[in-house]
Amino acid sequence: MVMRNLSYDNRFTSELPQDPITDNHARQVNDALWSFAQPTPVKNPQILAYSPDVATMLGLTTDDMQDLELVQTLGGNAVLEGMTTYATRYGGHQFGNWAGQLGDGRAIYLGELMHEGKRFELQLKGAGETPYSRSADGRAVLRSSLREFLCSEAMHYLGVPTTRALSLVSTGDLVRRDMFYNGNPEMEPGAIVCRVAPSFTRPGHFELMASKGESELLKRFIGFTIDRDFSEWLPTTGLTLDQDNPSPELIEAWFEEICERTAILMAHWMRVGFVHGVMNTDNLSIIGLTIDFGPYGWIDNFDPSWTPNTTDAQGKRYCYGRQPDIGRWNMERLADALATILPNTKGLADAIAHFDNTYMKHLTQSLAGKFGLAGWQDSDGEMVNRIFELMSRAEVDMTLFFTKLAALDIADPSIAVISEAFYTEEGLKQFGDDVQQWLTTYAKRVQQSTLSAEARLDTMRTHNPRYVLRNYMAQEAIDLLTEKGDNSRLLTLLELLKNPYTKQEGMEQFEQKRPDWAREKAGCSMLSCSS
Numbered sequence: 001m002v003m004r005n006l007s008y009d010n011r012f013t014s015e016l017p018q019d020p021i022t023d024n025h026a027r028q029v030n031d032a033l034w035s036f037a038q039p040t041p042v043k044n045p046q047i048l049a050y051s052p053d054v055a056t057m058l059g060l061t062t063d064d065m066q067d068l069e070l071v072q073t074l075g076g077n078a079v080l081e082g083m084t085t086y087a088t089r090y091g092g093h094q095f096g097n098w099a100g101q102l103g104d105g106r107a108i109y110l111g112e113l114m115h116e117g118k119r120f121e122l123q124l125k126g127a128g129e130t131p132y133s134r135s136a137d138g139r140a141v142l143r144s145s146l147r148e149f150l151c152s153e154a155m156h157y158l159g160v161p162t163t164r165a166l167s168l169v170s171t172g173d174l175v176r177r178d179m180f181y182n183g184n185p186e187m188e189p190g191a192i193v194c195r196v197a198p199s200f201t202r203p204g205h206f207e208l209m210a211s212k213g214e215s216e217l218l219k220r221f222i223g224f225t226i227d228r229d230f231s232e233w234l235p236t237t238g239l240t241l242d243q244d245n246p247s248p249e250l251i252e253a254w255f256e257e258i259c260e261r262t263a264i265l266m267a268h269w270m271r272v273g274f275v276h277g278v279m280n281t282d283n284l285s286i287i288g289l290t291i292d293f294g295p296y297g298w299i300d301n302f303d304p305s306w307t308p309n310t311t312d313a314q315g316k317r318y319c320y321g322r323q324p325d326i327g328r329w330n331m332e333r334l335a336d337a338l339a340t341i342l343p344n345t346k347g348l349a350d351a352i353a354h355f356d357n358t359y360m361k362h363l364t365q366s367l368a369g370k371f372g373l374a375g376w377q378d379s380d381g382e383m384v385n386r387i388f389e390l391m392s393r394a395e396v397d398m399t400l401f402f403t404k405l406a407a408l409d410i411a412d413p414s415i416a417v418i419s420e421a422f423y424t425e426e427g428l429k430q431f432g433d434d435v436q437q438w439l440t441t442y443a444k445r446v447q448q449s450t451l452s453a454e455a456r457l458d459t460m461r462t463h464n465p466r467y468v469l470r471n472y473m474a475q476e477a478i479d480l481l482t483e484k485g486d487n488s489r490l491l492t493l494l495e496l497l498k499n500p501y502t503k504q505e506g507m508e509q510f511e512q513k514r515p516d517w518a519r520e521k522a523g524c525s526m527l528s529c530s531s
């Protein structure tokens with residue numbers, strides 16, 4: 001037993017009020033932050049993959065990861081000494097509407113692990129029912145679990161703030177899901193992901209307390225959150241924290257910090273072409289991480305109106321291009337909750353303005369980086385919008401476009417260099433001249449830039465990923481695993497995506513645009529929320 005040394009401090013459960021009921025029936029909970037919940041055992045937990053880097057981050061060795069007791073724990077069949085198991089209470093706005101209490105319906109915390117002075121909340125997603133499961137089963141299927149596991153790691157290596165994943169465990173049990181919501185449920189293999197983050201708190205936690213008029217508890221939870229999750233930020237404010245009753249000034253400053261982190265996150269998602277797909281206020285992190293990987297997707301052909309979520313196909317509320325607006329809208333809902341305990345809303349409005357400024361600053365910085373410009377000039381907006389419009393109309397692959405653009409000969413810019421990024425011959429034929437003209441304009445702009453050729457390439461390389469987890473790539477790994485029990489593609493992708501900005505020998509197939517067969521295939525183009 002190597003893991004004896006792990007230490008926990010479990011502040012959430014020791015400092016915040018508990019739901020007095022300890023059994024598992026679905027219920028509304030008042031005046032409490034969390035309910036006791038225990039994983040429901042599964043038949044035969046097997047580790048399909050784990051992230052060696054996350055293991056190391058937590059102080060777990062390779063031997064630990066093979067340890068039977070740990071495998072049983074990651075599958076929900078055991079609890080290690082020092083861990084505490086619970087589900088938290090939160091609400092949220094779903095698709096623009098207040099949904100009331102939601103909570104951790106299928107995520108069970110294992111407590112707060114401390115390693116080298118850092119705190120890590122651990123959660124098992126898919127470990128069985130909690131008091132917040134409502135009418136659902138608390139389980140998760142392998143396909144969605146693999147997607148969460150791989151994508152959270154991929155995001156991290158892209159340099160995008162995100163929750164992490166320690167392990168992907170198959171349960172040996174089957175889960176019933178109606179994947180297409182068409183009345184044809186099927187039994188699918190179940191799985192559990194162990195997720196890791198300094199905090200899994202969401203705006204929805206605060207919104208629910210505000211909606212129930214639990215003002216004292218709301219203040220206390222804000223105080224707790226600032227003290228525990230914003231401990232590095234707090235000293236930068238010069239303000240002092242009264243944990244039971246944080247001052248309005250501090251709450252406003254804290255909200256501004258959340259707005260800033262969320263705006264930066266939105267700029268990252270736009271840079272790498274990630275579409276979250278369900279940006280409800282319960283699926284957003286209070287500390288600015290990408291959280292809750294469900295029907296997410298990656299942009300193949302550049303299309304701002306594309307949403308990967310079948311439930312969102314009509315409204316397109318969560319499409320790629322609207323993400324910054326929705327991030328802001330979500331901040332406004334958090335502001336509404338905070339307004340219930342503040343004397344006025346001036347500071348909140350200022351913080352929302354700070355969201356806009358921060359987003360614009362980071363967006364333009366990242367666009368300058370993507371296009372290899374030394375800095376951003378106002379006139380660049382027009383140039384960038386023009387190519388985005390052409391890319392969208394001509395169906396040009398976003399990731400390939402930018403990696404190819406770096407190879408453009410600035411002295412003699414030719415469309416031949418990027419023609420591979422076009423999805424169709426017609427697109428190339430119809431828009432080729434316009435794109436060629438744009439390349440000429442772009443080359444002139446680059447020539448005026450103060451960046452050396454080398455610096456330009458370096459900037460472009462670090463802002464434009466070469467490998468992203470295209471939807472069809474995850475689906476191929478899922479198919480191989482579920483049909484043949486073969487996890488080799490999953491492991492290949494995990495390794496590949498560790499270095500998304502660097503060309504890797506023998507990995508050419510993952511640099512290609514989405515193959516034709518994947519265009520309309522379920523899981524490769526759009527995904528349902530059924531998970």
Ligand code: AMP
Pocket residue numbers: 102103104105106107132133134136137138139140278282283292294529531
């Ligand atoms: P999501 O859209 O996945 O973020 O889920 C919204 C809410 O439904 C959250 O409170 C989840 O915990 C809950 N939920 C989703 N799927 C399940 C499930 N299979 N069992 C129990 N609760 C679930």
Ligand code: MG
Pocket residue numbers: 282283292
């Ligand atoms: Mg969620």
